[in-house]
Amino acid sequence: MFIDADECGLSKDNCAENTATCTNTEGSFTCICNDGYSGDGLTCQDVDECTVDTDNCAENTATCTNTVGSFTCICNDGYYGDGMTCQGLFELHVDECASNTDNCAENTATCTNTVGSFTCICNDGYYGDGMTCQVILIDVDECAADTDNCVENTATCTNTVGSFTCICNDGYSGDGMNCQDTDECASSTDNCAENTATCNNTVGSFTCSCNDGYSGDGMTCEDVDECAVDTDNCAEKTATCTNTVGSFKCICNDGYSGDGMTCQGLIELRLIFFLMDVDVTIEVLNQWFLTFFRPAPPFKNYRAPAPPSTSYCKECNKDNEGERNVDECASSTDNCAENTATCTNTVGSFTCICNDGYYGDGMTCQDDVA
Template sequence: MRTPTNYTCWANSKCQNTNGSYTCVCENGYSAVGKTCMDVDECSLQVTDPNITNCHPDAICSNTDGSYNCNCKDGFTGDGTVCEDIDECVQKGITMWTYDTSKCIITNGSYRCSCHRGYRNVDGCIDIDECRENLHNCDRLATCINKNGSFDCNCSDGYSGNGTHCIDINECSGEHDCHGAATCLNTPGSYTCQCSDGFTSVGERLGRNCADVNECNGTSPLCDGRTELCRNTIGSYQCSCKNGLVKDSSQTCIDIDECLDQNRCTGNNSRCVNTFGSFSCLCKSGYILDTSGRCIKANFISLQVEFKTIQGLKSDGDLIDRQNLEIYRADMESDIHAVFNGTGGYKSLTISSMKYIPARNHIFIHVNLEVTVGTNYSSLEIVFRQGLDENNVLPPDNVVDPASLYFGELLIDPCADGNHNCTNNAECIFLGQSGHFNCTCRDGWTGDGVAQCKDENECLTSACGSREVCINREGDFLCECNLEEGYARVSEDCIASQVFTTNFSIQEIDGTPAVFNKLLESTVSTEFVSLNTTLCKLIFFNTLEGTNYADSYAMCKVRRFKLPNLTAEVALIFERTPSIAPDELENTLNRRLTDHDYILDNGFSNITLRSENITLDEPECRNNNTCPRNQLCINSECVCDRRTGFVETDEDGCQVSKILKVTFAIVEINSQEAIFNDSLTDRTSNFFMSLQNLVCDLWSITVNNFDGRKWKDDYISCRVLRFFKGSIGETWIWYLMRIQRPTAHK
């Protein structure tokens, strides 16, 4: 019997006895292929059968002949069947980037370095410039400042906030360095200082130092150089009349006729010749001034001639001053004297009169030639004609109308000598024959020129436009925009406007308590015009400039100054579009005045207002059509039409009354002679109203003392229609008044 050892099996197999035989079985790790045991690659098979090996998922399987090995992967430690991750971040010797810019992050079997926020991996962690790459959230009004790993947002100068949200700082609402005569204007992120009108900025920084502008030194004349003198004031200027001139009601400088003073020139044979701004004392016709200054009798021949041009100025041109021909007298006397100088019998000459002749557009000149006794005037005429060139030019630059030339015996010109009976506001016209003249009322006056020349009321002929009201003045008229109808003058036109009326109570002017001045009663007085201009300028600069109302602001006008103390009733005028709400404008005025402590001061003048609320009144009416029946629109209020006999009732209605008109003269007031004052022509003046109250109080007492009549209970009202000068008692104050009572009594 054979033993098992005598039987041979394949390599890598072992013999296994069977019943009656044996078999060869491959050892573990091998697989039979025919009669050969081939190595089994367990590592490849574990792909489909993970349980074929016991290697750890983080281990690497390595096949061996008949078996396999498990080795932990890099970054892991263990026997291959168990592998644990190695924490490289805590092991020494691991190469890391700078901890300030990065951090170590453990991964499965390894690690990685991650840059901190604000850094980028470019062969190491480098700072990201968020500002340059626009990776920030700073406000557009802020500045981005880069720093390591991050950035800062700082609001720009003139703005406040956290950098991601910035708002403008209104420097003008707090402290700023604008000059007292400058206006602070807030701008995005800053502010500017703008010197007010009448001031100029000095230095590099605009509006920080404002100096007064001397407007009088400017190249463009602000005042009428012919009639006015310019006087510089702080922040403005004033135009005052030159000597010999005075302002009329329209604030135009007109000549003072000094010759109205009959004692202006002394001596029976002298006469006063008014000149623009002055006067001259000349001898009457037939007399000449001797060395002692007296007018003595002399031998004269008259020369009358008309000129088309004098002193190079055409008589119908725009350059000649036809209203003030006296300014050419001396030069014309010199030019005419040059023609006769050296002629036998001729001594001297004087111009007796110079006048403009509108019908021929010529300048008429009457010359008295002093000659020796026996001198023939025809010889002088020949000399004069020979002195003209072929173009009738009297050297050097005077053109004669030869047809007008007259030489003859001395003509007595009553107009030049002042020996005429023309009334005031009339012009004496010499008729060319001795002693003959006519009196003609000047423009704006009407009458016969002798008995009277009374003011012509141009307003009766509708001399103004449909949007204007006509204001008659002595000798002329004025057209003003109709504020009551809602029109105001902007540039040269009357435009539809919103008109608001309010009162400003003035406490001080230039640190001095403000008091009412009677000169402020007249709206054309220098005091009224000056304070009106200053107050309106200051109201705009301190309350409206810089607000939403500035662009639609048209003008400001003081309607009147009144008591108590000194109160200005002011009309603030705005363009109608956009429409302005009165309450919003009131709030703005009050807020701005409170901000300024009620002191209006822009360097022009210092005006302190009382701390009281400003309220605005819109007109109740604009014309008679907007009032109820039997009422008129007067000063923007609907009142009963007293012209037709209607008076107010207790129920705010109107009832018919009886009107009695009477005229009386006031001889004395408070035991003093009553003197007519021009302010009495203004119904709104304090003098008019106080005198009216005095008169009506007197009538009320008189009516109450009537016997046997029911005037006491039925008397309604009294009103003075006008005060005027009468023909008797030139200086007395005359008045026309009306008394109203119910129509039931006669």
């Protein structure tokens, strides 16, 4: 007795896997491609139902999309349904124009509702695709024709379709028809270097100038070392220039006295007395120097005493009354500071000078801790 073998059930067929169906027959089997596929059953390829027009999507109102072994139907915009049957949104009373969900050019185009959609048409006097419409009529450029009313020189005219706008230029404020200068310095809207530059307002703008003692473009200012660039006015050779932030100072050298711009020395003073036919000792000369030519003494241990008598002469050795000169230092009738000052006799008087390490007027001397 002959028993038929089921090749399909025993998976001994050679049908295309997943894309074909095996059917057992007496003594054999058959292979048939599944729906959505074509071939001899042993080899099956996907059929594009959308291309060969074998789909059942709603015509004109749905879109067919091929898938592996099948296809899908989706209703177009403005329609709803399962893809095989699609109905227009108008049936749901959706009016894109009335609901303002259209994208027609505002004011220059007209929206017209259609079944499931809408159309945009440019209005008379305009052209375009309805979403963008431009004026057909020739626009008059008021700015070019100089028929605008923008304020001259201080505002900018910009032509628009059928009109124009006026905007005040930088450095001015107003409505464009009237523009006033903006004081950037007063309103602190300038970019001048803070503390080291001066802002000067100009018509429509401003300028920045570095202050004396500084150099730069006004936005950035750096300290000028007047001493190094030799722009100071300190006394040459007899004073020392010291740079400071934004300026400098002049100090007379040791042995000289003055304001730093003019410095005089002891030798110069002796020459003055010589020309005046006055004979004085170096000690008296030094006291005069300290008293009249310098606010602070040239040496730390000196302080200006009262000026000495001016009634000295070359020929006499007597006081103002013609009497014999008294040595106040030797007779201890001076008032010099005891132990801390030295008394020096002069014709008709005496001088007191603080010793090294002390300073004062000679009558009172204090320890120079500096």
